[in-house]
Amino acid sequence: MNFRFQNLLGAPYRGGNAIISGDSLLISPIGNRVSITDLINSQTQTLPCQTSSNIARIAASPDARFLIAIDDNSRLLFINLRRRVVLHRMSFKKPVSAIAFSPDGSLVAVGVGKLVQIWRSPGFKKEFFPFQLVRTFADCQGAVTSLDWSPDSEYLLAGSKDLAVRLFCLKNFSGVSSKPFLFLGHRDSIVGAFFRLDKKFNNKVCGVYTISRNGSIFVWNYMGGDGGSGDFGKEVSEPPAPGTPEQRAGGVSDENVGDEVYTELGKRKKIDALIGEEESEVPLHRGKWELSKKNSFDQTPAKLTACDYHRGLDLVVAGFSNGVFGLYQMPDFVCIHLLSISKEKITTAVFNRLGNWLSFGCAKLGQLLVWEWRSESYVLKQQGHYFDVNCVAYSPDSQLLATGADDNKIKVWTVSSGFCFVTFSEHTNAVTALHFMPNNNCLLSASLDGTIRAWDLFRYRNFRTFTTPSSRQFVSLASDQSGEVICAGTLDSFEIFVWSMKTGRLLDVLSGHEGPVHGLMFSPSNAILASSSWDKTVRLWDVFEGKGAVETFPHTHDVLTSVYRPDGKQLACSTLDGQIHFWDPLDGVLMYTIEGRRDIAGGRLMTDRRSAANSSSGKFFTSLCYSADGSYILAGGNSKYICMYDVSDQVLLRRFQITNNLSLDGVLDFLNSKNMTEAGPLDLIDDDNSDEDEGISKQTRGKLGYDLPGSIPNRGRPVIRTKCLRIAPTGRSWAAATTEGVLIYAIDDSFVFDPTDLDIDVTPEAVDAALNEDQYQMALLLSLRLNEDFLIKKCTLAVQPADIPAVASSVPFRYLQRLLEAFSDLMENCPHLEFILRWCQELCKTHGQLIQQNSRSLLPALRSLQKVITRLHQDLSDTCSFNEYSLRYLCSTSHKS
Template identity: 75%
Template sequence: MNFRFQNLLGAPYRGGNVVVSEDSLLSPVGNRVSVTDLVKSHTLTLPFEATSNISRIAVSPDGNFLLTVDDSSRALYVNLRRRAVLHHITFKKRVTALRFSSDGSLIAVGLGKLLQIWRSPGFRKEFFPFKLVRTFSDCAAAITSLDWSPESDYILVGSKDLAVRLFFLKKTKVRTRPFLFLGHREPVVGVFFSINKKTSRVCRIYTISRDGAIFTWKLDESSNSDDNSGGSILDPPERRNSEGESQENDKVIDNESDKVIGDRKRKRETLIDVDGDTLGIPLHEMKWELSKKDFFMQAPARLTTCDYHRELDMVVVGFSSGVFGLYQMPDFVCIHLLSISREKITTAVFNRLGNWLTFGCAKLGQLLVWEWRSESYILKQQGHYFDVNCVAYSPDSQMLATGADDSKVKVWTVSSGFCFITFSEHTNAVTAVKFMANNHCLLSASLDGTVRAWDLFRYRNFRTFTTPSPRQFVSLAVDQSGEIICAGTTDSFEIFVWSTKTGRLLDVLSGHQGPVHGLMFSPTNAILASSSWDKTVRLWDVFEGKGAVETFQHNHDVLTVVYRPDGKQIACSTLDGQIVFWDPLDGILMYTIEGRRDITGGRLMTDRRSAANSTSGKYFTTLCYSADGSYILAGGSSKYICMYDVADQVMLRRFQITRNLSLDGVLDFLNSKRMTDAGPLDLIDDENSDVDVGVDQQRRGNLGQGLPGSVNNLGRPIIRTKCLKISPTGRSWAAATTEGVVIYSIDESFMFDPTDLDIDVTPEAVDSALSESQHQRALLLSLRLNEDSLIRICIFFCEDIRYTSHCFIHTSEIFAETDGSVF
């Protein structure tokens, strides 16, 4: 019962911006954030959830804090080291840009036309952790990009009004206006400060617009804002004696003018050094000039994303055609211009050193990390295009296979969370996957009328099982010896039997009068159990050829059937929300679990009745026994997965797989204030074309073309569980949901990690720390070594019993080893 969320597979990226912090890549996945360690090749999903899909993320310069903002403008401030949410705040408008300052003390937030500067919270708990410092309302349209100066005194803002503004953050007695950079013909996508490597001062500004133009702005060293005040004082007055003025007055005026001009020249010489950098005049008061205009020349494609690396002075840009370019500035030299996708690149960022480029494509759920110097991939991951239909664990629980509506079969490594092979030979939705007992072969069934066998050594399709006439397969089973493969159909209501070695069709089992959606061999003998929508469960003797040897009648359609691991019990779910248990040996009904109230989920936006009164979705579509057969997991068209005790027929626990309000069926009660004459306000598509198109929007666009995907009538994804599988070890289970493959485990993620060791962590180092009375350091070293004897020694050497009790409270494992005898 102690299963906890561990990871989310099947979708490495779903839209928004990605951030590279040190050697970790952070990417939004629905309402969660996935963290990929690019050095150790390991990915995990942070345990917290946002209220809706995350649209913007930002990481502090020191890598300790993460700020996420979702579609409902709710922000979470997270401690990345501990993976815990510290603070939260809800902004009043939609957040379009987000960035930490260079020193990490401030946060710039673009809220439509407003630019707000907030104080960055710290580790300590505060009643008002977020403090608004300043608000700028100079922009005439929504803000699209932000960049901080190295000293965090200035901020560069680009917006959809085709202008770029340079703001000065320090408050002055007189209100200062931002400096305007004009000239772009389309909305600005990126703005960046460029620094002089010798003096570390701002020397150039780059502005990039959506039409593929990049402008380079430089300081005008010949004049500044003081010179623009007027020419009456700087210019010598004309000597006119027509009005009877004396020559002495003219000489006095000339001397005063020469003095003023000399003072201004000396001031300019002191404020501008030999490299042309300003030393005293604020940047927004200096005169900037357009140095050059360059164009990427990728029309008709639009520039969708860009990033800049200050140390290397390089710019990377991505286009709607799937092409990206890498350019050396300020000379605008093209280093790479390549195509990585056929869809729009939605994010492109540098890592800290600038040797890796990260690209994301929200429409395909694709995430790439490319080393541009060696022209090699560091990471290449792509999720399923549509919903995952089925999952299967390998016999050793190390691999996980998934099949989806996008006609692809993917195999994932459970420990790392990476997909290492994708099979795309199927031409229609994959409905079932199954590992063979030898762990080296994978089977998949599809609606294209084929069952394919995949070699996990050579990564190829070595055998294809077909029927004389095309059929649509929705269920799959293989016996323990691996010699017989069976598949159930949805159109002819038959079960086809093949030989694995020869690939020949051996038999066709007829008798069902509805689609055969459940199929499973007994773990102890060659009896095959099948469930159908004709309200029956049938047992077949495949090897003897006797046909159906037993039939179990039900009052409603049977949706799925599973065997208990010992083969002495079968469980099936019916359309009336019941789980029925049968004894397959004696053919008697054992007991029934009523699960209609347990599986009841949230109310859909289009439902006319509340979730409690609605009859839709109150049944289980997938079942799975535990490894010992003591409990059973059940899921369906709901946000819940129920765990039942088989012997007592009681529910032990109910897991809520998501709290994402961007999905339909999560809320139990709808807000009547959100209802309009045109329908629910959340379903009215009033977004403009500039919003990034993610997986959910792609499903909405394909809805009219009849393509697959679990969406309601108005295109809003519906939360549901299509398949449940428990690992053979019983330590974890996986569920194919609308958001991806959710994995729950009882193994702690902070257990002993061998990668936590280094050359200095040795038993000798523990003895040395004890001899120097460094008890805390000695205890930490012994815990990292995970040696029982060293842990005991460190506890006994603690001189202060209060310190020992403090260690005991924070290290429950020590108490388990010593049984509390020390205290």
């Protein structure tokens, strides 16, 4: 039961801003979670922490240690990226539209409505209230849209919807007015405002770029001090001549100790007497600024929706609502690239620290890509399913995961890295079922377009298509163990079609069901096909003998799905009344029943007239899946819960709540009475006056829609549900196709201490003493009794190769599973491949007969070992093929020379 959230696939990007932390870590929001992609190692992981609703803004500290995530409900999470834990939580009173860490990491600027708040950034030490409000600026007349810090963390640029950019000063100048400097002239709301630095004079601020939504970019130059109030409230000298060092450095030359200011009588004095004292300077917000250039991106009628600026290269990138982005060299405004990603709005555009990579996101398409602009090549191009995922399937070696969705596409993912490496889009309607063939190189898919397609995972092509004389809608799919026969159930004609895999010919049509056939599966032990239908029956068919239905199991309610236990000696099926029935398929006897209505009940829709406890809708399981050893079963449906049951005792072991995202419908058990009006729930009243381009357009995902049939439309709010569950053949992980994407849960043994046969003499010191005396058998047995992963691996590697047969024969069978699990983990991270394979060979020789007799209990460990060996074999074969090619090439070139 020690399953923990591991990753989220299928929806890399759904809105909000993406950032590149450091040089290669791409951080992007996925609903109410955060995904981190290592662009160099090509791996992606999703943080286990969740916000209360969809994430709107994220920001990373300069040292890449901390991350701030703020959701649509203005609730903040302060996350330690290395430990992947939440350190602090906080809430704001108004929506947050911009957030930025200061370059030194000590402060955080937050745009809260019309306010700009400066908070002290918390650190590692424990504090009662780590976030401390340092200062608040209330000068903006519209919502804050952008924030940018100066390199010295003393000045802040804030753009807002009131068409102005304000320059705030955080440094205390005695007697100087704290009013900000205003950059005016734009005719639309500000999208970005950035400081420009002068590299020739210690990277001092020499200008500002301001960018507005209508595609205008203004270039402002700093001309020096012009006289303010207080100590610097006297008239300042005229600006130095253009092009001089004094003009670039803001009127201060390298020889000057302080600024040159006028006295009250207007006489100019040079402050040489202040050597060794605090340097006096004119603050930027009291100096003189000049608008030098006005440029336009010329993308009318498209609006500018995202932009970023790289100070080191002096480059500006701008993304538009028509999917076009441009890269411009400043300050001359020279267009380097002008390309189109798609026809949808670009919602985020950002540089990495070196400035060689550009990251773009399109929320409507769920697309996230990283582009290397110098070589004009993609570093990353990931796109999730546009609509909900309907089905998932694990490959026999558990390395690959296939997903099919309502967007007519099939994607195949590498489970270890979380990357999609191929997308099939030949289907013309929703994909409803997937099945991997036993050889691991072929994938079958069923669709509502009336076709069953076979995909070659070596050449990435559709090599066979199975059809029927008249068009049918397929909703279930199965293949026998040999892979010779393909069966598919239909939604409209209630028939089961049987094809030959080799010839593609239609062999038989099985009739007898009186409702849609939503469940189809071959027995793992024989060629008997089990089918479940909405006609309240489960039927067994002898496909090869052609005798029709062999057995019929009647039920009192519609049967939604059915699944065989891995040994084929038990059949489980779910019915509309929320029960799970377990049948003996050999004797045709009902073994036991699990009542699951109360277990899966939870969550109330906005349109429900009753509370979650009194509602009868959705209290049933639509997907079932046995564990690898058949000891427990997973069940999910139209609920926020996934239930895990012990099959033999018929008890609920654990409930997994798949999300806490309040942006989805069906998560809350009780609705807030304050949000109820005479016209209905406040959330369902469409009172938005902003145009679609201001935010992410609300789209209806899925051909079946988010809402239940006959219910009141809920403005496109997605309803949380689980459409498919699959456990990996290794038994170490399982996947759930949910509204948010494909959730991956895996067993985490890193913090579990589960000793066996423990007494006072079994200690880590005793293990070390036995190793020092070269007593490998005793050391290994002691480590296995302690069940400490580090000690087991240490003792295994300490054995001499010649002593492996003797030590392997002394290992009791009850410790064999634990030892095999340690070997599968070692083989992934240890360079001694031949040594570990020798261990496995000797264990199989010694305990071969017992392994066959107890294959069910050892199946997860054996499949984990098989998965690692298969992957390593593939990697070695690729390496050897490459080396062979290189040697042939070198030999041919040396022979010619």
